[in-house]
Amino acid sequence: MVGSGNSVPPWANIGGLADSQTAIRTEQLSKSYRGKQVVSELNLEVGRGEIFGFLGPNGAGKTTTIRMLLNLSTPDSGSVELLGGGSGRGRAGVLARVGSLVETPAFYPYLCGRDNLRALCLVLGLPPRQADRALEQVAMSADGGRRFSTYSLGMKQRLGVAAALLGDPELLILDEPANGLDPFGIIQMRGLMRELAAAGVSVFLSSHILAEVGQLCDRVGIIREGRMVLVERVTELLRRDASFVLETDDPEGAARILRDLPGVLALSRDELGRLRVEAPGLQGDQLLRPLVTAGVSVQEFRRHEPTLEEIFLRTLGANAQGG
Amino acid sequence: MTERIPASAPPAGPSRGLLRLLRSDLFKLWHRPLTWGLIAVSLFFVLAAFLTLIYTVLNHASAVLPGHLFGGSVGLGNIIIQQLTLGRRVGEFSCVALAGAAVGVDFSSGALRVVLGRGVARWQVLLSKYLALCVFAVFLALLMTLEAALLAGFLPVLVGGAPGLDLLSAGDLGSILRADLGLLENWVGVMALGVALAIVGRSAAVGVGGGLAYLIAEDLGGRVLPAITFETHVAVFRELTSILYSANLNAFFYHSIPIRLAAELDFLDGVMPTPMVGTAHSLIVAAAFLAALLLISGALFARQERGS
Numbered sequence: 001m002v003g004s005g006n007s008v009p010p011w012a013n014i015g016g017l018a019d020s021q022t023a024i025r026t027e028q029l030s031k032s033y034r035g036k037q038v039v040s041e042l043n044l045e046v047g048r049g050e051i052f053g054f055l056g057p058n059g060a061g062k063t064t065t066i067r068m069l070l071n072l073s074t075p076d077s078g079s080v081e082l083l084g085g086g087s088g089r090g091r092a093g094v095l096a097r098v099g100s101l102v103e104t105p106a107f108y109p110y111l112c113g114r115d116n117l118r119a120l121c122l123v124l125g126l127p128p129r130q131a132d133r134a135l136e137q138v139a140m141s142a143d144g145g146r147r148f149s150t151y152s153l154g155m156k157q158r159l160g161v162a163a164a165l166l167g168d169p170e171l172l173i174l175d176e177p178a179n180g181l182d183p184f185g186i187i188q189m190r191g192l193m194r195e196l197a198a199a200g201v202s203v204f205l206s207s208h209i210l211a212e213v214g215q216l217c218d219r220v221g222i223i224r225e226g227r228m229v230l231v232e233r234v235t236e237l238l239r240r241d242a243s244f245v246l247e248t249d250d251p252e253g254a255a256r257i258l259r260d261l262p263g264v265l266a267l268s269r270d271e272l273g274r275l276r277v278e279a280p281g282l283q284g285d286q287l288l289r290p291l292v293t294a295g296v297s298v299q300e301f302r303r304h305e306p307t308l309e310e311i312f313l314r315t316l317g318a319n320a321q322g323g
Numbered sequence: 324m325t326e327r328i329p330a331s332a333p334p335a336g337p338s339r340g341l342l343r344l345l346r347s348d349l350f351k352l353w354h355r356p357l358t359w360g361l362i363a364v365s366l367f368f369v370l371a372a373f374l375t376l377i378y379t380v381l382n383h384a385s386a387v388l389p390g391h392l393f394g395g396s397v398g399l400g401n402i403i404i405q406q407l408t409l410g411r412r413v414g415e416f417s418c419v420a421l422a423g424a425a426v427g428v429d430f431s432s433g434a435l436r437v438v439l440g441r442g443v444a445r446w447q448v449l450l451s452k453y454l455a456l457c458v459f460a461v462f463l464a465l466l467m468t469l470e471a472a473l474l475a476g477f478l479p480v481l482v483g484g485a486p487g488l489d490l491l492s493a494g495d496l497g498s499i500l501r502a503d504l505g506l507l508e509n510w511v512g513v514m515a516l517g518v519a520l521a522i523v524g525r526s527a528a529v530g531v532g533g534g535l536a537y538l539i540a541e542d543l544g545g546r547v548l549p550a551i552t553f554e555t556h557v558a559v560f561r562e563l564t565s566i567l568y569s570a571n572l573n574a575f576f577y578h579s580i581p582i583r584l585a586a587e588l589d590f591l592d593g594v595m596p597t598p599m600v601g602t603a604h605s606l607i608v609a610a611a612f613l614a615a616l617l618l619i620s621g622a623l624f625a626r627q628e629r630g631s
Contacts, residue, residue, distance in 0.1 A: 026383040070436075070439075071439070071440070072439055072440055091442065091444065092442035092443070092444065094442065095440065095441055095442030096441055097441045098440075098441070098442075100437075100440045100441075102436055102440060103433065103436075104433065105432030106432050106434045106435075106436060106437050107432060107434055107437075108351060108355075108432060108434055109428075109432060110354075110355050110357070111351065111354055111355075115350075115354050118350065119347045119350050119351050120347070120437065120438075122343055122346045122347035122350055123341050123343050123344055123347045123438055123441070123443065124343070124441060127341075147599075163437060175503070209542055292465060294560060
């Protein structure tokens with residue numbers, strides 16, 4: 001499933017959204033540490049109710065960007081706007097409506113999970129029962145009484161998400177929320193994110209689990225060396241990068257015919273000797289008909305949609321070669 | 324479908340936000356085993372002081388007679404304050420340890436960024452920590468005083484002629500209150516030290532270890548340095564020793580307890596008596612010490628990359 005259930009979500013044609021429709025907006029955001037540029041002129045827009053996946057290799061600047069969004073780090077230049085609120089004193093009020101999990105889940109090791117959330121409830125001026133509700137949301141009620149220092153990585157991660165959910169935030173910023181979760185936990189987390197998005201919560205998440213991002217997110221952005229190199233809707237990305245796989249007794253003959261067809265961008269052979277045809281603008285029958293007419297025997301012909309992982313690697317690879 | 328409860332509290336004003344943080348910090352102190360462990364150790368040393376007192380009184384029966392240290396109209400107050408004197412020393416170690424741990428764990432666990440990420444101001448975070456630690460100090464002083472008073476009530480049972488709680492006078496209460504103020508002045512100072520060290524080192528270990536090391540070094544230095552400077556016959560060393568140790572952490576406390584107990588301070592708890600400066604001088608030095616620590620720690624805390 002992709003999308004939050006709305007037929008035409010407000011972020012569908014993202015770009016120049018009104019403030020009321022924007023959950024996150026950064027303009028020319030830059031940050032360097034000790035002379036090394038970590039984030040460079042980053043422009044980003046995330047719509048309300050959208051689930052946005054923020055991808056990139058280690059050291060690409062994801063966490064630094066998230067820290068700047070949350071006012072945990074001061075940008076060298078550029079601006080950040082969350083939920084229509086700008087920087088300065090007004091930012092504090094806006095951040096009260098933002099739940100976050102940055103880097104590793106950070107809690108007091110001597111308190112149990114429930115008391116950690118209660119301590120945060122007190123800071124946020126929330127009734128303590130919110131802690132129990134947040135534990136329920138991440139399926140941690142049974143372990144809420146255990147000391148945080150005894151938690152497994154997955155349990156710590158769940159508690160981190162529970163803390164982010166306190167106060168029913170309008171925007172969730174989650175850095176690797178699925179880190180350490182078992183497959184059951186990942187499925188639960190995915191369901192929770194979808195429910196929240198359906199209820200109008202915007203979710204901005206970074207993750208290394210690309211299959212998960214592909215299933216969950218409406219749009220993804222890929223950052224490399226501090227620069228955004230791709231932002232696109234997941235459905236569009238997968239459709240655009242689709243190719244065709246062809247198995248035939250005469251691959252050379254088939255390649256000769258296909259190469260001459262308008263709209264065919266590239267041909268390659270995979271490890272099994274099958275032809276891979278990249279022709280994003282063409283339908284299958286537009287490729288198949290000339291082959292059949294020419295008498296080429298076709299054993300298998302199918303459309304292949306790439307995984308997000310393939311797109312990720314291709315994008316970063318192309319970017320590396322290009323730059 | 325996730326149930327949506329309009330539960331978000333409105334953004335708090337500065338004072339309300341500070342009150343929320345203070346409640347949270349007190350909640351964390353209350354639920355922290357270290358807090359209760361340090362309280363237990365401190366109370367144990369008050370008991371130890373009482374046992375020493377019994378030993379002394381049993382060997383010197385005249386001590387509880389009128390005109391002597393633990394007898395007459397001031398005897399009961401002196402008995403209670405004598406226990407607090409040793410309690411103060413242990414409380415000093417407890418306070419510096421708890422202060423270092425309470426602030427340091429925010430850095431080492433990363434919990435600080437969770438709060439800052441919700442838009443809470445840094446100055447509020449630091450101020451609420453100080454206030455929560457001050458509440459702890461008052462709580463510990465009250466517990467110690469109560470314990471010392473209760474133990475003093477047993478003294479007549481063990482030693483005939485010793486003053487009982489029924490003789491508690493307004494004068495005794497005044498003396499005890501002044502001694503408690505002396506405790507608190509001392510503890511607030513060392514807690515500021517523990518907090519500052521934890522912020523400088525960004526860890527609980529530095530806050531606790533550094534604070535304890537300073538207290539031990541001050542005691543040792545107070546004994547060793549004057550002897551060394553006397554031997555060297557160098558005026559500047561004598562001046563330095565005078566500045567550093569004539570109005571040290573213990574100076575105000577020295578003036579906050581009855582003079583006869585103050586004269587025995589070194590014998591009672593191993594602290595160098597500091598009779599050469601007056602109350603006002605000692606208080607000014609303590610205030611300057613506190614202000615410097617608060618300024619340094621506050622400035623460092625504000626400048627550190629948020630939550631890192």
